[in-house]
Amino acid sequence: xxxxxxxxxxxxxxxxxxxxxxxxxxxxxxxxxxxxxxxxxxxxxxxxxxxxxxxxxxxxxxxxxxxxxxxxxxxxxxxxxxxxxxxxxxxxxxxxxxxxxxxxxxxxxxxxxxxxxxxxxxxxxxxxxxxxxxxxxxxxxxxxxxxxxxxxxxxxxxxxxxxxxxxxxxxxxxxxxxxxxxxxxxxxxxxxxxxxxxxxxxxxxxxxxxxxxxxxxxxxxxxxxxxxxxxxxxxxxxxxxxxxxxxxxxxxxxxxxxxxxxxxxxxxxxxxxxxxxxxxxxxxxxxxxxxxxxxxxxxxxxxxxxxxxxxxxxxxxxxxxxxxxxxxxxxxxxxxxxxxxxxxxxxxxxxxxxxxxxxxxxxxxxxxxxxxxxxxxxxxxxxxxxxxxxxxxxxxxxxxxxxxxxxxxxxxxxxxxxxxxxxxxxxxxxxxxxxxxxxxxxxxxxxxxxxxxxxxxxxxxxxxxxxxxxxxxxxxxxxxxxxxxxxxxxxxxxxxxxxxxxxxxxxxxxxxxxxxxxxxxxxxxxxxxxxxxxxxxxxxxxxxxxxxxxxxxxxxxxxxxxxxxxxxxxxxxxxxxxxxxxxxxxxxxxxxxxxxxxxxxxxxxxxxxxxxxxxxxxxxxxxxxxxxxxxxxxxxxxxxxxxxxxxxxxxxxxxxxxxxxxxxxxxxxxxxxxx
Numbered sequence: 001x002x003x004x005x006x007x008x009x010x011x012x013x014x015x016x017x018x019x020x021x022x023x024x025x026x027x028x029x030x031x032x033x034x035x036x037x038x039x040x041x042x043x044x045x046x047x048x049x050x051x052x053x054x055x056x057x058x059x060x061x062x063x064x065x066x067x068x069x070x071x072x073x074x075x076x077x078x079x080x081x082x083x084x085x086x087x088x089x090x091x092x093x094x095x096x097x098x099x100x101x102x103x104x105x106x107x108x109x110x111x112x113x114x115x116x117x118x119x120x121x122x123x124x125x126x127x128x129x130x131x132x133x134x135x136x137x138x139x140x141x142x143x144x145x146x147x148x149x150x151x152x153x154x155x156x157x158x159x160x161x162x163x164x165x166x167x168x169x170x171x172x173x174x175x176x177x178x179x180x181x182x183x184x185x186x187x188x189x190x191x192x193x194x195x196x197x198x199x200x201x202x203x204x205x206x207x208x209x210x211x212x213x214x215x216x217x218x219x220x221x222x223x224x225x226x227x228x229x230x231x232x233x234x235x236x237x238x239x240x241x242x243x244x245x246x247x248x249x250x251x252x253x254x255x256x257x258x259x260x261x262x263x264x265x266x267x268x269x270x271x272x273x274x275x276x277x278x279x280x281x282x283x284x285x286x287x288x289x290x291x292x293x294x295x296x297x298x299x300x301x302x303x304x305x306x307x308x309x310x311x312x313x314x315x316x317x318x319x320x321x322x323x324x325x326x327x328x329x330x331x332x333x334x335x336x337x338x339x340x341x342x343x344x345x346x347x348x349x350x351x352x353x354x355x356x357x358x359x360x361x362x363x364x365x366x367x368x369x370x371x372x373x374x375x376x377x378x379x380x381x382x383x384x385x386x387x388x389x390x391x392x393x394x395x396x397x398x399x400x401x402x403x404x405x406x407x408x409x410x411x412x413x414x415x416x417x418x419x420x421x422x423x424x425x426x427x428x429x430x431x432x433x434x435x436x437x438x439x440x441x442x443x444x445x446x447x448x449x450x451x452x453x454x455x456x457x458x459x460x461x462x463x464x465x466x467x468x469x470x471x472x473x474x475x476x477x478x479x480x481x482x483x484x485x486x487x488x489x490x491x492x493x494x495x496x497x498x499x500x501x502x503x504x505x506x507x508x509x510x511x512x513x514x515x516x517x518x519x520x521x522x523x524x525x526x527x528x529x530x531x532x533x534x535x536x537x538x539x540x541x542x543x544x545x546x547x548x549x550x551x552x553x554x555x556x557x558x559x560x561x562x563x564x565x566x567x568x569x570x571x572x573x574x575x576x577x578x579x580x581x582x583x584x585x586x587x588x589x590x591x592x593x594x595x596x597x598x599x600x601x602x603x604x605x606x607x608x609x610x611x612x613x614x615x616x617x618x619x620x621x622x623x624x625x626x627x628x629x630x631x632x633x634x635x636x637x638x639x640x641x642x643x644x645x646x647x648x649x650x651x652x653x654x655x656x657x658x659x660x661x662x663x664x665x666x667x668x669x670x671x672x673x674x675x
Contacts, residue, residue, distance in 0.1 A: 005256040006074055006434065008474035008481075010424075010466075013439030016054060017448055020060055022523040024442065028659070029067045031458035035467040036474070037407040039074030041259050041436060044081035044089070044342035045219075047448045052081040052089045053238065058246040065247045068253040076338070077258040079239050079326075080440075081213055085339070088238045092231060093214075093222035094368040101223040103213035103267025106295050108603040109196070109205040120193040122157065124211035127271070128156045128288040129194060131203040134296060142450065147291045149203065150261060153266070155194050159187030175354040208291040213267035218311040226265050227272035227314065229321040240250035240329050252334040259436075260326060260339035261406075264353045265318055268503045273312070283309045297502050300478035301593065301600035304565065306580065308595060311499035315355020319363070321500040327363040338404050338434070340368035344387030346504045347513055349497035358493060360536035363392035366434060368404035374411040374419045376426040378632045378651045382521040385430075389520060390493075392431030393531035401482040402433025407601070409438035417465030420456065422651065422670040423500045429634055429647045429672060433481045435473060438528070439467070472648060479638055486637035486644065487529035488621050489559065491519060492574075496535060496595070497564035514587050522613055523559075527635040528620045533558070535570045545583030555582070557579075557620055560608060562588030566568035567639070568596045575607035583619065585612040585641040624648070624675070633667065646675040 012032060042061060044052050050060055060075075068075040081089035090234050093100045107121035131149040162185055169179040192207065200204070214223030225231055234358040240258070247255060279287045330337040341360050343349040354360055361367035369387040377385035391403045405427050408420055424435050440457020441448065449455075456462050497512060525528040531553060533541075548555040551570035558577060560566075571594060578584045586608050594603045612621075623635045623646060632652035638645050650656050650667035659664055660675070667673060 006038045007640065008477045009036055010473060011039040011041060011074075011076065011434060011436045011550070012037055013043050013436055014040045014457070015043050015127060015439050015441045015451070016043035016050065016060075017045035018048040018439060018443035018445065019453070020442065022063065025060070025064055026067055028440070028442065028458055029064065029071055029073060031463075033068075033071035033073040035319075035458075036471060037073065038434075038470075038474070040068070040440075041076040041078050043439065044145055045439075045442075046451055047443065047446075048081070049672045053091065056077045058242060060242070062246050065250050065254055069250060073254075073255055074256055075250075077243050077255060079258055079260050079339075083219060084223070084264065084295070085260045086226050086231065086235055086263055087219050087222070088235060090219035090222065091238065093219055095211075096525070097222075097272065099225055099228055099234075101225040101266040102271045103420045104269035104271050104291060104294070105209050105211055106292070107207040107209065117196055117381055118158065118193045119205050119207070120160070120191045120538070121207045123157065123190050123192050124209040125271075126152065126155055126192060127208040127210055127276075128152050128209040129192075130205070130289055131197075131199050132292050133203045134298065148292075149199070150281050150289060151194055151197065152288075153207075155192050155207070157258055159190050160194040161189045162187055163413060167295045191375045191551055199503075206292050208288075212269040213270075221308075223266045225272055226263055226268075226322040227273045227275070227317045228271060232322040233308050236325060236329055238328070240333075247518065248333070255335060257336035257338045258330055259476060260337065262340065262342050262370070263322060263326075263603045264341055266353075268506065269354045270314055272317070275317075279313055283315060291388075295503050297505060299564070299593075300499075304593065305500065305595075305600050306566075308496070308499050308600075311351060311355050315359060318354060320361060321395055323360060323363045332366075336365035337363065338365060338368060340404070342370050344369045344390060345383050346386070347495055347516070348501075351495055351501075352503075352506055355499065356495045356534065357390060358394060358495070358532075358537060361391065362398050364400075364404075366400045366402050366404050367391040367394045368406065370406045370409075371423065371427070371434075372407075372409040372438070374408070374415055374423060376651045377425055377430070377521075377524070379521065379525075379667055382517045385520050385524060386517065388427060388430045388432065389530065390532050393487075393490075393533065393553070395431065395554040396485050396487070396531065397533070399551045402477075402480065403431050403442065403519070404434040404436060405432045406436045406438055408456060411454060413449075413453050415454050417462050417469060418670075420462070420466065421469050422532060424469065424473060425670060425672050426634065426649055426651055427475075428476055428480070429636055429649045431480060431485065433477050433638065445673075471644055476647075476674075479647065479674070480636075480643065483638040483640040483645075485529065485531075486623065487531045487553065488556045488641055489523055489528050489530040490533040490548070490553075490555040490557070491516070491523070491530065491559045491561060492536040492538070492561040492563075492566075492570070493532045494561055496566060497591070500593075502566050512562045512588075519559065519561050519587055519613065522602050522617055523620065524634055525615055526620070527623050527626055527630060527633065529623050529637055531555070535567050538573050539569055541573075543577050543580050548577055548582055557583045557585070559616070560584070560586045560588075563590045565593040565595055566591045566603070568594045571603070571607065583602040584608040585616050585619070587616055620634075624660050633658075648673040648675065
């Protein structure tokens with residue numbers, strides 16, 4: 001399969017969201033083909049009246065693909081109805097509750113509110129119940145085995161919620177005789193309960209229960225458990241295999257790719273069958289009496305180790321039992337795997353959803369992101385830089401031809417082509433080579449109009465402008481597709497620090513994220529070519545002659561942001577880099593801790609100096625020298641066959657006239673300038 005799996009231009013999310021009459025489908029295919037679209041994604045969507053997954057659905061897909069083949073239009077498959085991927089439109093989770101995503105829920109006795117002799121808590125799969133004593137010794141004090149008392153075996157069920165039926169009578173039992181009034185009462189809702197024992201001073205009762213966590217999901221409140229090995233195999237059988245049976249003759253030509261949308265595990269503390277046994281076999285200790293470590297705010301080494309091991313286990317399990325089988329299937333059948341795994345832009349959320357996106361990106365033909373607001377990574381929305389820089393970094397480090405972005409969803413009914421152009425051009429300058437437009441609606445009838453609007457497709461007033469914009473992007477994409485980005489600065493990706501935090505701390509967020517966002521923004525604002533580098537990727541890089549080399553990426557500067565903990569191997573690699581002449585600089589506090597193969601210890605003296613942002617910025621190489629205020633002026637540089645192309649864009653609120661490398665140029669807002 002060629003690396004570049006689609007021609008230049010934009011790809012369209014085509015929402016098959018109504019009865020999908022043949023005449024309308026053909027008209028859409030013709031419109032896409034005439035627009036010189038790079039392809040369409042055949043997207044099952046809310047409002048669809050063609051039953052998903054049935055024979056009629058696959059017959060419709062076959063008809064569309066045949067039409068696309070005749071018109072020279074690429075047709076990407078979409079693996080779900082609608083998203084997140086993994087449930088086959090909800091079939092898998094509804095037919096087998098064991099496939100539902102579950103999470104761990106914590107319940108604690110509050111001595112000030114406790115009444116009676118029972119500790120009651122909602123029912124589910126009981127994982128562990130007991131008493132926990134957290135030391136008063138402050139940060140870093142030891143946790144001993146005696147700090148938990150196990151009462152799991154003493155837990156049973158009670159029913160304490162009464163319902164009175166004042167109008168009850170005997171007809172319920174004897175329908176053919178005169179009724180006799182009989183007031184009744186009963187209890188119906190079981191709950192777990194434990195008779196509260198006498199506890200030593202300082203101990204508090206805890207209980208941990210696994211329950212479904214899909215409330216509010218698009219599958220009737222039942223999300224798929226992507227940590228369940230059986231689910232992935234059944235998912236592939238119900239979707240990928242059936243698509244191959246129906247349209248496999250077009251794989252690798254008219255059908256170059258399949259799109260997976262937001263697969264991940266769910267709940268801040270996911271649970272799946274077999275985790276306790278596999279965790280113990282992997283890490284050598286029992287997770288169950290340590291579940292409270294996931295919630296405790298303490299930064300004790302033993303507690304942090306449990307959290308790090310747990311997050312690592314979840315991320316590894318997700319990749320091995322879901323992402324890898326899907327990726328392998330696509331590779332074996334000669335098509336690209338595209339799509340994205342969210343959240344891309346927020347490290348705390350990422351730590352609890354996939355563990356680390358940098359470990360997931362390599363499974364895709366090109367790494368992908370999602371941008372669902374009409375905004376760019378300017379000073380007002382600096383967090384948005386995290387996702388696109390992460391994906392571009394991975395693409396360069398893993399020799400991928402580019403980056404995919406699903407984009408322009410949730411832009412609102414008042415959005416327009418000018419706003420879309422700013423977003424798409426900014427993404428291109430930042431490294432996005434494949435723009436997937438969200439979306440082209442088969443219908444906007446009724447409530448369909450409000451499904452993450454607007455409609456950018458052939459039936460909308462935006463269509464002529466979007467077609468013109470697609471042609472413009474096609475011309476610009478050639479500068480960056482399969483090119484080497486010149487980015488001499490790498491920011492160490494601090495995801496390990498978030499994995500070491502408690503659930504509550506992750507939900508609240510932390511100043512580390514703000515510092516990371518600001519560090520990246522400052523680098524971009526002064527037109528420094530910048531990437532992220534993950535700890536695991538640093539360990540496989542080559543360090544020599546003042547540079548770190550990884551794939552197409554070459555770094556002369558490494559910035560270590562605010563962080564709590566790093567791997568000991570990472571610190572050693574940075575020490576070796578500094579000795580080899582790489583500039584290694586700490587831009588914040590930490591790490592205070594290091595993680596080794598056996599545990600967590602104090603970091604001690606670090607092999608780099610700490611420098612404030614104002615002092616470190618002048619030390620960094622710049623791609624261009626822009627005079628005056630450089631806020632929200634972005635520049636990237638790309639090399640192919642010895643030729644370097646620099647792309648500039650002004651995403652500031654105002655146009656700029658400036659001097660770049662001694663030449664006066666105009667930088668109108670939202671236009672790409674090629675140097």
